Amino acid sequence: MKERKGASDEPIRMPITIEEGIDFSIIELMFFAYRDFTSDPDEILADYGFGRAHHRVVHFVNRLPGLTVAELLEVLQITKQSLARVLKQLIDTGHIVQVQGLRDRRQRELYPTAKGRNFLLMLARPQSRRIHAALEGESAAGRLSIERFLKGMVNPELRAQIDHLPGNMSGKDDGKQ
Amino acid sequence: MKERKGASDEPIRMPITIEEGIDFSIIELMFFAYRDFTSDPDEILADYGFGRAHHRVVHFVNRLPGLTVAELLEVLQITKQSLARVLKQLIDTGHIVQVQGLRDRRQRELYPTAKGRNFLLMLARPQSRRIHAALEGESAAGRLSIERFLKGMVNPELRAQIDHLPGNMSGKDDGKQ
């Protein structure tokens, strides 16, 4: 009763690599890339007493001005309560304003103020610098591959949503020549 | 006193697009891609009472068996206490074992058990499927562009760390022909 212990709690000393054809490299690259990608705005946000959730709200309100609360929940895929906290803070601090809907007066259309627009630019600038650096030297074809990949990682049902965001050169997912 | 209100809390109705050359498209693609990329394992983890942090620990212990607690903290860039909670649970549930270091008996080398290895495979399988789908139809050059991009998003100081992970075809970051 030394080797045979019944339970298989023996340490495995071999690294896992391409077991079953799994892309561990890309899995961890996604982790590292996203972590560092969000680290720049996170630092700025912390100075303002905000978090990553505030960035997302400011981002989409600037991208889709006039969207309603329900639409924002749909894009972010979070619950009403999760949004309520951060949205309230952004309204109280004058980054976002609510405008009663014209057709439907129950709706609250969300718009950025000048302050909210500038805030998003401050947050997005370091991310954009990082992206430019990562794309430096890439050919047009390479850039297309990268965008196609990122879009391919998104759940198919939601890709249409992405195509409807402004300035997206959309519909280019089916680059099957 | 209608247009001039002093405070600039007027709603801005224009979407932000390529303002100052900022890549809002890629910024939001990163958000959507990462969110959906993590959603598959998150669901599985929830069934086991675990969270995303457990996945990360199981991942790197399988990738770098025998790494010490300090090394794991270095890779994950979190604090001891953040790790302690999840690591304890993974040890208690028999996914990971600690082995006292040979050279330095203060060190705890971390190894996956068979259970821990199988658990990682279960978590990684749907992610790998998603990655394969997103890479489908990509040329070898396109795949290189994608990996180069993800690596380029990581803070330069940490890229060396990535190269030392197993099965990485590393050092290929400087593809300057």
Add this chain to the structure above:
DNA sequence: GAATTTATGTCAGCAGTGTTGACATAAATT
């Protein structure tokens, strides 16, 4: 050999962001 440093573990408390369920109001729809 004694003092210090290092690797790890643990306790207590806090913050940010996600969750659920319940309930309230006003406006639109039936």
Add this chain to the structure above:
DNA sequence: AATTTATGTCAACACTGCTGACATAAATTC
């Protein structure tokens, strides 16, 4: 008039990050 819809709010909880403090054992230094 009754119901549904869009929004807001309250309470409570989970996960994962953080800080600061303190304890132990082993290695290192003086």
